[in-house]
Amino acid sequence: MIDYRTPLADMLFVLRHGAEAARLPHWDDETAETVLTHAGAMVDGVIAPLDPVGDIEGTRLVDGRVVMPQPFVDAYRQFAGDGWQGLAVPEEDGGQGLPHILASALSEMLSGACITYQMVLSLAHGAMRTLAASGSAEQRATWIPRLAAGEYLATMCLTEAQAGSDLGLVRTMATPQPDGSWSISGGKIFISGGDQNLTEGRIMHLVLARTPDAPPGVKGLSLFLASSLLPDGSRNAISVVRLEEKMGMHSSPTCQVAFDGAKAEIIGAPGEGLARMFTMMNAERLDVAVQGVGLAEVALQRSLAYANERKQGKAGKGGDGPDFIAKHGDVRRMLLAQMALAMGCRAMVMRTLVDLELGDRPALMELMTPVCKAFATEAAMEAADHAIQVHGGYGFLREYRVEQILRDGRITRIYEGTNGIQAATVAGRVIRLDNGRALSEFRAEVESAMSIASPAFSGALGRALAAWDKAGTAMLARRDIGLTATSYLRLTGLLAFGAAWARLEAKADQAVNPARIRTVAAFVRDWMLPETRHLADLCENSSELGSLPDEVFVA
Numbered sequence: 122m123i124d125y126r127t128p129l130a131d132m133l134f135v136l137r138h139g140a141e142a143a144r145l146p147h148w149d150d151e152t153a154e155t156v157l158t159h160a161g162a163m164v165d166g167v168i169a170p171l172d173p174v175g176d177i178e179g180t181r182l183v184d185g186r187v188v189m190p191q192p193f194v195d196a197y198r199q200f201a202g203d204g205w206q207g208l209a210v211p212e213e214d215g216g217q218g219l220p221h222i223l224a225s226a227l228s229e230m231l232s233g234a235c236i237t238y239q240m241v242l243s244l245a246h247g248a249m250r251t252l253a254a255s256g257s258a259e260q261r262a263t264w265i266p267r268l269a270a271g272e273y274l275a276t277m278c279l280t281e282a283q284a285g286s287d288l289g290l291v292r293t294m295a296t297p298q299p300d301g302s303w304s305i306s307g308g309k310i311f312i313s314g315g316d317q318n319l320t321e322g323r324i325m326h327l328v329l330a331r332t333p334d335a336p337p338g339v340k341g342l343s344l345f346l347a348s349s350l351l352p353d354g355s356r357n358a359i360s361v362v363r364l365e366e367k368m369g370m371h372s373s374p375t376c377q378v379a380f381d382g383a384k385a386e387i388i389g390a391p392g393e394g395l396a397r398m399f400t401m402m403n404a405e406r407l408d409v410a411v412q413g414v415g416l417a418e419v420a421l422q423r424s425l426a427y428a429n430e431r432k433q434g435k436a437g438k439g440g441d442g443p444d445f446i447a448k449h450g451d452v453r454r455m456l457l458a459q460m461a462l463a464m465g466c467r468a469m470v471m472r473t474l475v476d477l478e479l480g481d482r483p484a485l486m487e488l489m490t491p492v493c494k495a496f497a498t499e500a501a502m503e504a505a506d507h508a509i510q511v512h513g514g515y516g517f518l519r520e521y522r523v524e525q526i527l528r529d530g531r532i533t534r535i536y537e538g539t540n541g542i543q544a545a546t547v548a549g550r551v552i553r554l555d556n557g558r559a560l561s562e563f564r565a566e567v568e569s570a571m572s573i574a575s576p577a578f579s580g581a582l583g584r585a586l587a588a589w590d591k592a593g594t595a596m597l598a599r600r601d602i603g604l605t606a607t608s609y610l611r612l613t614g615l616l617a618f619g620a621a622w623a624r625l626e627a628k629a630d631q632a633v634n635p636a637r638i639r640t641v642a643a644f645v646r647d648w649m650l651p652e653t654r655h656l657a658d659l660c661e662n663s664s665e666l667g668s669l670p671d672e673v674f675v676a
Contacts, residue, residue, distance in 0.1 A: 123422065124170060124234070125230075127157075129158060131632075133153075133157065134625075138628035138631055139624050140471035142220070145478060156219065160226070168231060171193055175190055175238070175371060177371075178371075180373075182363075185360060186361070193238060197319040200242075201271025202271075209224035209246075214265040214269055215269040220478060221474065225470075225474050228412075232411060236412055236529050236530070237529065238373075239412065240313055243405070244277055244314060245274050246408070247277065247402075254397070255400065257388075260388065264325060267325070268325065272320065274314055274323070275327065276313065276325075277405065278312055278315075278326050278378065279329050280310050280311045281293065281308060281310060282310055288329065289337070291342060293305060293306070293308070293330040295330040295332050295345055295385065298384075302386055303385045304383065305347055307379075308379050311365070314376075316361045325346060326347045327344060327345070328347055328380070332391045335392065342392070342395050343387055343389070343393065345387055345394075358383040368531060410494045410497040412497075412498070413500055417462045417466060417497075421456070424456060424508045428447035431445065432445055433449075436448035458644075459504045461649060462504050464622075464641065468624065468625055470493045484554065484559040488559040489563075494537065495544065496614030502527065502533075504526075509527065547606070548596050548602045552597065560593060563613070567586055567617075570624050574623035574624075575627070578626055579623070581646045581650045582619050589613065589653065599665075600665070601667045603666040604665065605660045605662065609660050611652075619645060622645045625638055626639060
């Protein structure tokens with residue numbers, strides 16, 4: 122039943138020794154600790170109490186406009202007023218100019234405290250990165266300060282009823298106008314924050330659309346910026362057709378949006394839409410990985426709190442009366458798994474975000490972006506499932522707020538590209554790029570972790586690396602990756618996760634609880650990394666799904 126509490130000491134330990142954020146040229150450790158201390162106090166005091174309110178109240182569509190719970194509106198005014206939305210935005214654009222990794226650390230806090238609040242805010246960060254990379258000077262000067270100030274929030278309008286993961290099927294049409302603007306008509310679905318009253322409906326929509334006479338498929342897509350408000354203050358021709366009712370994420374408005382001749386401006390040139398939108402899509406995929414870390418953390422926090430107050434049965438011989446269930450072997454197994462997943466995924470994802478900010482290993486980022494997205498979101502669901510089990514029957518009740526973690530987090534395995542698509546991307550494309558440069562850079566990362574690891578952990582990583590090599594050879598030889606892509610992605614994720622834990626174990630003396638770090642590292646080494654050998658065996662399996670008869674899959 123407890124609210125999330127920012128694990129500040131763990132986050133700082135990971136930033137310093139797992140992510141090695143000091144590699145960033147503009148990193149200042151004292152500033153980072155001060156900023157995250159203030160951020161944690163704000164999140165714990167203002168944002169975390171929103172979570173149960175949002176789950177119960179949800180959002181409503183009133184006269185065509187989305188209404189969020191009033192406490193969310195009040196919290197956003199304080200959040201934006203204090204400048205948190207512009208934390209990593211350059212000072213010349215109205216932000217504070219701090220490293221992006223600090224904004225990601227704040228995003229983890231928000232995700233653990235109230236993921237529905239985080240979700241509504243998060244797309245603005247990807248939008249600012251897209252404008253910084255691809256917008257015109259005028260677009261950057263106009264829109265980045267508005268987003269950084271929290272005056273506007275943003276959406277990413279890609280999906281259509283007939284065009285989910287296959288964006289080549291997009292039908293929304295953008296028509297050029299005599300004044301140099303564009304007119305957009307069509308419908309988009311699953312639009313997070315498609316409307317909201319946090320910013321009184323001020324929203325910047327980034328829209329993928331097709332231009333007249335454009336070629337079919339993704340080459341015919343262009344990217345457009347459509348504001349919910351026109352320069353004269355009137356509303357653009359953008360409306361919410363439907364507000365989706367969902368399994369979880371009840372206070373994150375997921376909308377069907379209609380564009381009825383909406384006024385827009387193009388970003389870049391016609392036909393460049395998907396390439397320019399990839400800046401935002403990749404940023405959002407890593408942000409979803411950060412969401413996974415936050416969810417795993419809150420699942421652990423609630424499990425530890427309950428296991429240390431609930432007495433049941435005897436954990437061992439001797440003593441009087443029942444023991445706290447934290448002493449029971451199977452409960453300890455689940456708690457160790459949650460500790461491993463929360464801390465290890467934090468280290469793996471934060472290190473990737475630092476590497477992304479450094480920008481000197483793009484091939485490695487091509488590999489680690491889908492790996493982090495998939496592995497961290499699967500970890501969140503495993504941690505949530507353990508939380509329910511640790512709570513026993515109470516875990517099935519809404520009152521204890523662990524079933525909500527599972528409901529809210531389940532979408533993370535789907536949006537921003539399903540985990541199956543991430544697996545297919547890695548196994549079907551990334552490992553073949555650049556003559557295997559991504560694989561060689563990844564191998565170097567693992568070997569650097571082995572070089573500082575304890576002998577026992579280095580040996581375990583060496584065996585996992587050998588299994589990964591064996592699996593990679595098999596994957597490169599396959600014609601049909603459908604059966605094995607997910608196994609290969611999990612194997613790669615486990616290896617990165619193991620390397621992250623090797624770095625943490627090597628610096629355990631710097632942690633607040635060194636015994637916990639060493640104990641969990643041993644659990645990862647002896648009970649989690651051995652799975653890599655099984656996954657490698659699966660990757661070598663010669664079965665192919667494409668050769669199966671179609672009648673097997675008839676409804």
